[in-house]
Amino acid sequence: MSAQMTPVRTGEPHLAVQGLSVRFGGLSALDDVSLDVHEGEVVGLIGPNGAGKTTLFNAVCGLVRPSAGTITVEGVPLPGDPTRLSARGVARTLQGLGLFRGLTVRENVLAGRLGATDPGTDAQRQLDALDLAAHADRPVGDLPYPEQKKVALARALVARPRLLLLDEPAGGLGSDDIAALGDLVRHTAATGCAVLLVEHHVDFVMSVCDRVVVLDFGRVIASGTPDEVAGDPAVDEAYLGIEVTA
Amino acid sequence: MDRLVFLLGTGLARGAVLALFALALVLIWRGARVVNFAQGAMAVVSTYVAFEVTSLTGSYWLGLLAALLAGGLLGFAVERGVMRFASPASPLSGVILAIGLVMVLQSALGIVFGPDYRPMRVPFDDSAIVVGGVPLLSPYDLFVLVVAVAVMGALAVLFRWTSLGLQMRAAAFAPEVSRLLGVRVSRTVTVGWVLSSVVGSLAALLLVPTSLGLNPHATDSLFVLGFTVAVVGGLDSPVGALVGGVTVGVAMSLVTGYLGAGLVPIAVLVLLVLVLLLRPAGLFAAAEARRA
Incomplete structure (x- = not known):
């Protein structure tokens, strides 16, 4: 299996998922999934629709309860309570943006920094960093889609997370915006943040990620560097239906 | 003209x-997606507490507190002991629990x-102050207006400029996302119910002394009118509650003064129907409604 070709990284992983299984009634959404993400590393999680990618994110966030397995951040099990994630330095963006559409851009970003001593300054810094300051006091729903994506990212980044979960960050973006997003993800990882991203845009994943984990029917079918995964016949079969003969 | 000024003044109060009572309904709707049909009955319980404390101590202010x-x-x-058990899958379950609570x-x-x-x-004289021969508000009406404006201002500050207010608004728009950001949604819902109940109680306390007096059904008409105001303004909108309250209050006062008190219910009904026909979600409903 390709997992054997995964580059060896030293030190404890920041996020460690071990033997994770999630069942919905009789359906196995995740089956004995293990992966890890180290500090400063960008790991891509790919797979066909229904492979279990978002379920894995939801399990990490405590939104679904695993039937087996462990999830640890910095060696400590996650509490299984989504309200305590931010206190553990974990931030997440959602597939459908998940913005508070009745609030302004600034208020959306502030919501990512609840409980901070000076959330206003942090929010302004993040708005400036992502060129959103000019829109700060507009209702977020008035912004074009790519700008709303940036607001969702700003809300996740404002708390300076140590683990960032990005759920389809490139979805709906044009090529220029995707390139800028790639730079932002790499920059974020360079600050020491561990990044795990789910994405269908394969070119984006291959260009941004240090390692890629491929899920199919809830199981890890391949993992390794982008080049290793790209050459894996099991991945071709999962994505293209090509039968593996060797 | 003098009559018009007087009617506008009393209508405003x-x-x-x-508006305060409608605001109480809006607070619950935004936080829990429940039309709290028990708001009036809860407010009348508080008013009885005021009545008893004032009777015992002789102090209106202690009664108010x-x-x-x-x-x-x-x-x-009510939130922790009753409404928390309403099924989120059925919007009717909260309504039925609230109606049951009214009966109890x-x-x-x-x-x-x-x-x-x-x-x-x-606590104040309720006869009109006369300025230049024109009867204006009574000192009590003035007191009501000042209290209402102060409470609305305080709520605006809470929701716009405090972390708790932001958490309550965020939780109202997207509870699951709010949880991921560290918001304890069940706590914000409870705070919403507490705030709403306090505001509703205050509205009843301000109104009951100017009506027939206190009995277990003293707030029935307040609930009907407050609900009308909330629907006219848009159940989601605090600003709508404010504008709707003033609109309905002034309309009631003008109809009472010029056409007779008997026509007030019909006038309110006509206003409600007109608004529902022209803007079914209410005058100040958000352009894009939130998901229930």
Whole structure:
């Protein structure tokens, strides 16, 4: 299996998922999934629709309860309570943006920094960093889609997370915006943040990620560097239906 | 002209009370997606507390304070003890629980205090101040207006400029996302119920002394009018509650003054139907409604 070709990284992983299984009634959404993400590393999680990618994110966030397995951040099990994630330095963006559409851009970003001593300054810094300051006091729903994506990212980044979960960050973006997003993800990882991203845009994943984990029917079918995964016949079969003969 | 000025003044004071009560309904709707049909019955419980404390101590202000505390406690108890068990899958379950609560509270009050109307005192003169020969507001109307404006201002500050307010608004828009950001949604819902119950109690306390008096059904009409105001303004909109309250209050006052008190219910009904025909979601409903 390709997992054997995964580059060896030293030190404890920041996020460690071990033997994770999630069942919905009789359906196995995740089956004995293990992966890890180290500090400063960008790991891509790919797979066909229904492979279990978002379920894995939801399990990490405590939104679904695993039937087996462990999830640890910095060696400590996650509490299984989504309200305590931010206190553990974990931030997440959602597939459908998940913005508070009745609030302004600034208020959306502030919501990512609840409980901070000076959330206003942090929010302004993040708005400036992502060129959103000019829109700060507009209702977020008035912004074009790519700008709303940036607001969702700003809300996740404002708390300076140590683990960032990005759920389809490139979805709906044009090529220029995707390139800028790639730079932002790499920059974020360079600050020491561990990044795990789910994405269908394969070119984006291959260009941004240090390692890629491929899920199919809830199981890890391949993992390794982008080049290793790209050459894996099991991945071709999962994505293209090509039968593996060797 | 003098009559018009007087009617506008009293209508404004009445509208401010309606706005407060509608605001209480809006707070619950935004936080829990429940039309709290028990709001009036809960407010009348607090008003009885005010009545008893004022009777015992002789102080209107102690009665007011005790009623607001009782309102807050009642809001907490209703949310934690009753409404929390409403099924989120069925919007009707919350409504049915609230209607059941109305029956329980009003029956209990009837058993304890009986059905008689009890007059409540006001802390200020309720005869109109005359300026240049023109009767304006009474000192009590002025008191009502100042209190209503102060409460609305305080709520605006809470929601716009505090972390708790932001958490409450975020939780109202997207509870699951809010949880991921560290918001304890169940706590914000409870705070919403407490706030709403306090505001609703205050509205009843301001209105009951100017009506027939206190009995277990003293807030029935306040609930109907407050609900109308909330629907006219848009159930989601605090600003709508304010504008709707003033609109309905002034309209009621003008109709009473020029056409007779008997036509007030019809006038309110016509206003409600017109708004529902022209803007079914209410005058100040958000362009894009939130998901329930």
